[in-house]
Amino acid sequence: MTLQVGIIGTGMIGQDHIRRLTQVLSGVRVVAVTDINLERAQAAAPQGATVYETPQELIRAAEVQAVVICSWGPAHEEQLLDCIAVGKPVFCEKPLVTSAEAALRVMEAETAFGLRLVQVGFMRRFDADYRRLKAVIDGGTLGAPLMYKSVHRNASVPEGLYTSDMPLNDTLVHDADISRWLLRDEIAGVEVRVPRRSSRGGELRDPVMVLLHMTSGAIVDVEISVNIAYGYDIRGEVSCETGIAALPNRPATVITDQFGIRQAIPEDWRERFIEAYDQEFREWIVAAGQGTATGPSTWDGYAATLVADAALRAVASQHLETVEMVSKPDLYNQ
Amino acid sequence: MTLQVGIIGTGMIGQDHIRRLTQVLSGVRVVAVTDINLERAQAAAPQGATVYETPQELIRAAEVQAVVICSWGPAHEEQLLDCIAVGKPVFCEKPLVTSAEAALRVMEAETAFGLRLVQVGFMRRFDADYRRLKAVIDGGTLGAPLMYKSVHRNASVPEGLYTSDMPLNDTLVHDADISRWLLRDEIAGVEVRVPRRSSRGGELRDPVMVLLHMTSGAIVDVEISVNIAYGYDIRGEVSCETGIAALPNRPATVITDQFGIRQAIPEDWRERFIEAYDQEFREWIVAAGQGTATGPSTWDGYAATLVADAALRAVASQHLETVEMVSKPDLYNQ
Amino acid sequence: MTLQVGIIGTGMIGQDHIRRLTQVLSGVRVVAVTDINLERAQAAAPQGATVYETPQELIRAAEVQAVVICSWGPAHEEQLLDCIAVGKPVFCEKPLVTSAEAALRVMEAETAFGLRLVQVGFMRRFDADYRRLKAVIDGGTLGAPLMYKSVHRNASVPEGLYTSDMPLNDTLVHDADISRWLLRDEIAGVEVRVPRRSSRGGELRDPVMVLLHMTSGAIVDVEISVNIAYGYDIRGEVSCETGIAALPNRPATVITDQFGIRQAIPEDWRERFIEAYDQEFREWIVAAGQGTATGPSTWDGYAATLVADAALRAVASQHLETVEMVSKPDLYNQ
Amino acid sequence: MTLQVGIIGTGMIGQDHIRRLTQVLSGVRVVAVTDINLERAQAAAPQGATVYETPQELIRAAEVQAVVICSWGPAHEEQLLDCIAVGKPVFCEKPLVTSAEAALRVMEAETAFGLRLVQVGFMRRFDADYRRLKAVIDGGTLGAPLMYKSVHRNASVPEGLYTSDMPLNDTLVHDADISRWLLRDEIAGVEVRVPRRSSRGGELRDPVMVLLHMTSGAIVDVEISVNIAYGYDIRGEVSCETGIAALPNRPATVITDQFGIRQAIPEDWRERFIEAYDQEFREWIVAAGQGTATGPSTWDGYAATLVADAALRAVASQHLETVEMVSKPDLYNQ
Incomplete structure (x- = not known):
């Protein structure tokens, strides 16, 4: 068929x-x-x-x-x-x-x-590395998840076309969605902090740091850098009660030469998530x-919209912006 | 179509x-x-x-x-x-x-x-890790390949059904084929050495160590263990003139717990090569x-047959057994 | 002499x-x-x-x-x-x-x-791993440091003797001092966030997350866990403009066995920092x-005192608490 | 005193x-x-x-x-x-x-x-990495050691002063001594194989591959490269009955930049073994x-002399050269 x-x-x-x-x-x-x-x-x-x-x-x-x-x-x-x-x-x-x-x-x-x-x-939910990570957390041997560090780095962004709101509006949704999914949790509040600006991006607000306060109390700490030059680098590490689980290095050839013992980093999201x-x-x-x-x-798309809105409010207010969701229809609990 | x-x-x-x-x-x-x-x-x-x-x-x-x-x-x-x-x-x-x-x-x-x-x-020639490894060698930045270490470990073998010739007849062909392909070389001679026997396999000749002498002079050193208990572990490392290139760890979740900081090993060939x-x-x-x-x-299948034959002779003679191939038909040079 | x-x-x-x-x-x-x-x-x-x-x-x-x-x-x-x-x-x-x-x-x-x-x-300033990390940052090839992630995990704390203020009063000073030293910067403000509590510590406030706002604008994000069971785990990763530099795994034997491919974690600070x-x-x-x-x-000891004070205020206020230092005497600029 | x-x-x-x-x-x-x-x-x-x-x-x-x-x-x-x-x-x-x-x-x-x-x-016996490796083997949880891979790579050798016998006479003694010590074994025979020559060393016989046949039957396989350009790289991996134990990477800063995620290799033996x-x-x-x-x-020095002699005979004969030791005086069994 x-x-x-x-x-x-x-x-x-x-x-x-x-x-x-x-x-x-x-x-x-x-x-x-x-x-x-x-x-x-x-x-x-x-x-x-x-x-x-x-x-x-x-x-x-x-x-x-x-x-x-x-x-x-x-x-x-x-x-x-x-x-x-x-x-x-x-x-x-x-x-x-x-x-x-x-x-x-x-x-x-x-x-x-x-x-x-x-x-x-x-699409990250379909990535084998994330799925194995989730399986470890769900397995429960490390206890409850308490903190999650999500790192989202792009080599570069289209000059002139990429604005300072985009990391919060377009990029963050991936980290937010994967956090909700990994931790089986919802986002209750968002804070945004703006570190020292990278000189590579001119006036671009880059990097940004986002704290997602989950309903369970777990805190997700997201680093978004969009101009890091060296490649497309996606990392995730969950701190649980009795152990840590993290995404592995990508399986690139281990080369030992004048630059050390090393593995290449993906160039872009295509290579990473194809x-x-x-x-x-x-x-x-x-x-x-x-x-x-x-x-x-649709529920996950709804959550993503709310988080992006809250992040944009939070970067302006520099306070915790709460996320209020309607009750979850049964259809999405299955 | x-x-x-x-x-x-x-x-x-x-x-x-x-x-x-x-x-x-x-x-x-x-x-x-x-x-x-x-x-x-x-x-x-x-x-x-x-x-x-x-x-x-x-x-x-x-x-x-x-x-x-x-x-x-x-x-x-x-x-x-x-x-x-x-x-x-x-x-x-x-x-x-x-x-x-x-x-x-x-x-x-x-x-x-x-x-x-x-x-x-x-099928190993279609594995992404081996292909990236070959791309590094072919790229030439590390100089000519001089030695290759191939490691082939199985967790266990069917008791009673697996005989001492099988590592040389069935298992070695994978290492031999991948060596010829990685190094763009042919096998000119085979030596077999038998280390101290693992007590886990009774009378089974396990592990074995095979040296493949390539036409270029490069030497491939193969460790075959078929009863290693811990998993299915395939490794490869090429020593070139100015650097080393090796298969990476498989991309398992990095767990830190009471057993250390660690990544799981595949259980069997299915998991590794699916x-x-x-x-x-x-x-x-x-x-x-x-x-x-x-x-x-067909040429590669022919080479595999010759190597298995030579390996079986070599384990008996404990000498270098040469491999003589007919001239390679043009059909296989394309 | x-x-x-x-x-x-x-x-x-x-x-x-x-x-x-x-x-x-x-x-x-x-x-x-x-x-x-x-x-x-x-x-x-x-x-x-x-x-x-x-x-x-x-x-x-x-x-x-x-x-x-x-x-x-x-x-x-x-x-x-x-x-x-x-x-x-x-x-x-x-x-x-x-x-x-x-x-x-x-x-x-x-x-x-x-x-x-x-x-x-x-004593961390005298640790070879931290010194190499600092040398990389100081070398400048990665650009200016923008964010630093510091992780401070203890296997356990003396039950009954260890209070919820101790991570901020006693433990944080190490991360704060190493941040100032690594980034050649001062701490201008402190925020504290309290994630979901580990069930292992009863009423103990554990873990805690601290944000150090540096004078340069760089943000340091500290995870302190004092009851993580698996060992004493100290990590640090600096995000710079064009690259990342991080403390390596400790040099423990790489064991491959039924628990995977793994390296042991130090048991306590003695083993890690002797x-x-x-x-x-x-x-x-x-x-x-x-x-x-x-x-x-003495200047560094003064800074440590101010940071611990600010952290204790910040956990109560849940706001950014600023750190005001006197002008730095010339004696400490040499 | x-x-x-x-x-x-x-x-x-x-x-x-x-x-x-x-x-x-x-x-x-x-x-x-x-x-x-x-x-x-x-x-x-x-x-x-x-x-x-x-x-x-x-x-x-x-x-x-x-x-x-x-x-x-x-x-x-x-x-x-x-x-x-x-x-x-x-x-x-x-x-x-x-x-x-x-x-x-x-x-x-x-x-x-x-x-x-x-x-x-x-001095290698006093190196912390080797000592931890030996402790794992001696601990016995991985079963008996069956094979040991020793890798000994030098960035370069003094041109004109370094002759083809030196890898076997001077360099091999380190690998031989560490093998005897790690495996608690003696060397019963030596084979030498000469792979394709590195073009970097002119007529220098480099690399060489040595097989040490231990009294227990364990086989040690030594790669000696003296002109590998990229650094001083010492590796060791013991294959036991139910697991593998290996020297770790040296604890260099983990840098992620345009060359990948990487750790530097020591430049020379001084840096590695100081x-x-x-x-x-x-x-x-x-x-x-x-x-x-x-x-x-003195017993260990005696063994080293015998192994170097046997290796020099073996490179000429291309056969297994046996090592005959006198009975071990009690003084050296303590």
């Missing part, structure tokens, strides 16, 4: 997912594409796929069994609601939506439908084939 | 490849199976696949575009020759064949056909789709 | 320093001891050493060229002032004194004397032999 | 030991020196030390309680016999003597004296103060 998928948005990430769904993964076929730029859609469409003029048409097309949304954020809400209206499973890239209110509207529609349909693109993206879709295909969704949910 | 594959042999490894080709990989479909035990073939056949009574029928079936051989070793020669006779690409599990003469006959048929059709199942098996077939599918083969060749 | 030393205080730490000065180090001789418990002083005195009834007598004794203070904290101020009054170099164990005012009085006396006489016992203590005194002996002092100074 | 020491030979190593005994270590004083070049002896003599014209005079001088021999190898036998004749403890740098016969004569004199007087300068040299003499001083010797003995 092959899942027939329609793709909304054929920009860089949309094209990469088309490649993934046609050349890497089994059990899936891209049968429809659309984009606000129809020529780009035409160019990206794999053989045999229909190009639709609008997302609405694509979503409603009979041959489309499931949808992948790679359009820009402000368009997501309407497209998600359309998918839910016709009961089709949908994978939605980050951000799920761009406001807490929008997230609540999507959540309302999905809970009314009564079955999970939405998976949001937090397998996580594959695995993310592998699991989505299985769930979508059964008419539903697993993995990161 | 989907490659239509027939499977010969539906034992443990055959079943695993059927799973891989139907559930994991794209661009491929299992359309035919056979086994000396037809009931087992019936049980293993995926939906829509035809069960054939003999390998010959399967190989000749019109819908079979490429063949995977998972039968026992002594049957391989005839099945390979049949595949070559009809010009169909074939993936053959180890051992390619069970004598140097048989390997030469297959090689003769394939060179007469004029195009590579055979890929032999040395992704290499997937990648092996991914690349085979692409080449077979083009009517040919890449990766480990 | 042999330095003749008098020891004030022959409790556990005093006895250990007597052992060090008589059995480990060269160029030094313990000629005098005193203690509030004269029997204990008698028992601890090495052969040929005079036991004095009071610190004042010992400090003034003609054969005493330099003094080591191992008495309890509240007695330090008077003893330090006595040493300065007679111009004798003095090594003083932590804490230098127990209030900022006392520190200022000692500083005033020392600056009036015009030459450094006091070295305070922050060589640093030796080196601390090695350098003190040289400076004291020249009638002066190097290493951690 | 201070041990009064006389130094024979004030070349580079002699001068370094004088520095160590006067500036680093306690409980010892250099009271006498001699050298074939009396001006050099004069220059090297610490304040208060007498310069003697001959080793014989120095050894017999009343104020000399123990002797350190740093002269060239061929002079050692006579000087050792002189020390034994007067019953004075003596530390002798490598090589103990330059022939097996000479070693036997020294052994005969020492056994006749009835008490160990000689310690030979195998603390081992200090510890070696620390223990010698204690034993010599009691009129005897501990640590590496």
Whole structure:
């Protein structure tokens, strides 16, 4: 059985997912594409796929069994609601939506439908290193998790295009989502501290340090550096009651030469998480084939929106900004 | 375009490849199976696949575009020759064949056909760690490779079923093949030394130490332990003129607890090489789709046979046993 | 030339320093001891050493060229002032004194004397790992330091004797001093956050997280856990503009067995820092032999007092508590 | 109590030991020196030390309680016999003597004296990393040692002065001695294999690979590279029945930058073993103060001579060369 998928948005990430769904993964076929730029859609469409003029048409097309949304954020809400209206499973890239209110509207529609349909693109949850880390924590032999150190370093950012709010609005969501997932916890409050600025980024507020206060009392301490030059470096270390569990070094060749005994660092997120993206879709295909969704949910997208909002408030106020969530619908407790 | 594959042999490894080709990989479909035990073939056949009574029928079936051989070793020669006779690409599990003469006959048929059709199942060449290691060596920044240390440790072996010749006959071929591939070299001679015996294996000759003398003069030093208890531990370190390159630790969670700061070791070859098996077939599918083969060749299977023979002679003689190969057909130089 | 030393205080730490000065180090001789418990002083005195009834007598004794203070904290101020009054170099164990005012009085006396006489016992500055780390930062190839993560974990604390203020009053001073030294910076403010409590310590406030805001803007983030069970684990990682520098694992044997590939963690501070203590005194002996002092100074002891005070205020207020220092006397800029 | 020491030979190593005994270590004083070049002896003599014209005079001088021999190898036998004749403890740098016969004569004199007087300068036994490794093996939790991999790499050797026999004559003795000590075993036979030559050393036979066949059956496999460019790299890994124990990386700062995540390698033996040299003499001083010797003995020096001889025969014969030792005098079993 092959899942027939329609793709909304054929920009860089949309094209990469088309490649993934046609050349890497089994059990899936891209049968429809659309984009606000129809020529780009035409160019990206794999053989045999229909190009639709609008997302609405694509979503409603009979041959489309499931949808992948790679359009820009402000368009997501309407497209998600359309998918839910016709009961089709949908994978939605980050951000799920761009406001807490929008997230609540999507959540309302999905809970009314009564079955999970939405998976949001937090691909780190599918990374083998993070999964092993979570398995150790969940195993319980180290006791309860009390603190988590999350490190998020990018080699560089597009000059002029990257603003000081982006680490808190776009980058932090990954650390926030993985913290909630690793610790099986929610975020109750956010603080932001701004260390000495790196001279590499001009006026850019970089690095930033974020404290996430979890509902359990655990504290997550996030370092975000976006201009560190040397590579893409993602680390995580959980301090539990009787031990520590941390992400390992990436498995690069151990070279001993004039620079010492050493292992290379990934260059970018593509190199670091390419397998996580594959695995993310592998699991989505299985769930979508059964008419539903697993993995990161609308609830998780809602949480991400709240955390980004709180972080932006916190950098301005320099106080603890609390995060207030609605009660969690049962649909997301399963 | 989907490659239509027939499977010969539906034992443990055959079943695993059927799973891989139907559930994991794209661009491929299992359309035919056979086994000396037809009931087992019936049980293993995926939906829509035809069960054939003999390998010959399967190989000749019109819908079979490429063949995977998972039968026992002594049957391989005839099945390979049949595949070559009809010009169909074939993936053959180890051992390619069970004598140097048989390997030469297959090689003769394939060179007469004029195009590579055979890929032999040395999956380590598809492992990401080994590939990065080879890329470092090939890059040349460390100078020429002079020595290679290969370590091959199994947690345990089936009691009573595993004999003292097996490390040299079955296990060593992996180290020998990876040495030839990593160093771009051939094996010119083999020595075997037998250290103090592990008390865990009774009369089993374990561990053994093998020296492979390469044509370039490089020496490969192989430790084979098959009863080491703690896990499945595969290591490799190349000493070059100005530096060293080695396989990294596997990327297990770094745990700090009462046992120290530590990373788990894989339990068995499945855990260690599962992704290499997937990648092996991914690349085979692409080449077979083009009517040919890449990766480990009949020549490599021939070399493996010679090395195993020489190792068995060397453990008896305690002298250097030379390996004499025929001239390498051009077909295998491409 | 042999330095003749008098020891004030022959409790556990005093006895250990007597052992060090008589059995480990060269160029030094313990000629005098005193203690509030004269029997204990008698028992601890090495052969040929005079036991004095009071610190004042010992400090003034003609054969005493330099003094080591191992008495309890509240007695330090008077003893330090006595040493300065007679111009004798003095090594003083932590804490230098127990209030900022006392520190200022000692500083005033020392600056009036015009030459450094006091070295305070922050032994981490003499640890080879920390020194190499500092050399990397000072080397400048990684750019300016922006953040520093300091981790301070003890296996356990004496039940009933260890109170919730001790991590901030006694333990934090090590991280604070090493941060000032590593980053060549001062502490301008302190925040304390209290994560989910470890169930191992009952009502003990453990772990705690401290943020040190440095004058340069750099932020130091300290994790203090005092009941982590698995060992004594000291870590430090400096995030600079273009790279990261961190303390290495301790050089324990790499064992591969059923617990994985692993290295043991030190059991306690003695095992971790014994060589640093030796080196601390090695350098003190040289400076004291020249009638002066190097290493951690009265200024550093003053800073430590201010930080501990601010940390205790900050845990109560949950706000940033600023640290106000007097201007730094020239004597401590050399 | 201070041990009064006389130094024979004030070349580079002699001068370094004088520095160590006067500036680093306690409980010892250099009271006498001699050298074939009396001006050099004069220059090297610490304040208060007498310069003697001959080793014989120095050894017999009343104020000399123990002797350190740093002269060239061929002079050692006579000087050792002189020390034994007067019953004075003596530390002798490598090589103990330059022939097996000479070693036997020294052994005969020492056994006749009835008490160990000689310690030979195998400093690796005093290195903390090796000692921890040995403690793990001796602990027995990993079962019996079956194989040992010893790696000995030098960055470079003095051009023109370093000949192809030196790796086997001078360098191998360290690996041989440490193997005997680690495994509590003797060497029964030696094989030498010569891999592809490094182009960096011209005609120099480099690297070489040596197999030491131990009496227990354990096999030690030694890689000696003397021109590896990148640093001084000493490794050791023991394969036991149920686990592996290995020397750790040296504790260099972990730097993450454009060259990866990395730790520096020591530049030379001085950097690597300086603390081992200090510890070696620390223990010698204690034993010599009691009129005897501990640590590496005349028996160990005898074994080293036999192994070097066998290695030189083995590189010529390309066969296993056996090592025949006399029965071990009881004196060396204690």
